[in-house]
Amino acid sequence: MVSNELDVLRGEIEKVNMQILDLLNQRGSIVQQIGKVKETQGVKRFDPVRERQLLDLIAENNEGPFETSTLQHIFKTIFKASLELQKDDNRKSLLV
Amino acid sequence: MVSNELDVLRGEIEKVNMQILDLLNQRGSIVQQIGKVKETQGVKRFDPVRERQLLDLIAENNEGPFETSTLQHIFKTIFKASLELQKDDNRKSLLV
Structure with a gap:
């Protein structure tokens, strides 16, 4: 019975x-569009003030069980990957 | 006009x-339940075979634009945080 309960919970995970995978890739597509707009504007991709705003929004909307600091760490990993995605796009556009 | 486009995209982000925040916390709650079931079973919390399965599922279902390796890195950060959450719960239950 317990192992069945574990299977159900694992299915939920x-x-x-x-769903997280889908949202991360949706986010990736938006980030790519932002990268293109910034390129035409000649604006720097990395914006620490904006990153701080986004991290504050996490803090304000966190209902747990994860600690805010843990969630902010996860989101920083996502931000870093997003910046790399923009850089890759830029590199590719320079090559063609 | 361009700055307006940026604002719209930032709103989408x-x-x-x-939505990601909400799913991460939903995932955290499920992970806490799994931790409790494993505790009653005396099963180890960290299961590398299961983690591999979950990473393979990411690879199989990735439609981009993120590289699979990038997404797996993000998910490993989530797995690590989840394990910490179970450990914290266990520590708390030992203290009461």
Whole structure:
């Protein structure tokens, strides 16, 4: 019975993972569009003030169980990956 | 006009961030339940085979634009935070 309960919970984790995966890639597409707009404006991609705003929004909207600092660490990993995605796009556009 | 476009895209990022935040905490709650089940079973919390399965599922379902390796890195950060959450719960239950 307990192992069945574990299976059900694991199924739920897989479902949530797929939703997070989908949202991360949706976010990636938006970030790519932002990168293109910034390129035409000649604006720097990395914006520490904006990053701080986004981290503050996490703090304000966190209902747990994760600690805010833990969630902000996860989001910083996402921000870093997003910046790399913009850089890759820029590199590719310079090559063609 | 361009700055307006940037504002719209930034609004979309904030919306997606809040959805990711919500899913991460939903995932945290499920992970806490898994921790409790494992505790009653005396099963180890960290399961590298299961983690591998979850990472493979990311690879199979990734439609981009993020590289699979990037997404797996983000998910490993989430897995690590989840394990810490279970440990904290266990520590608390030992203290009462």
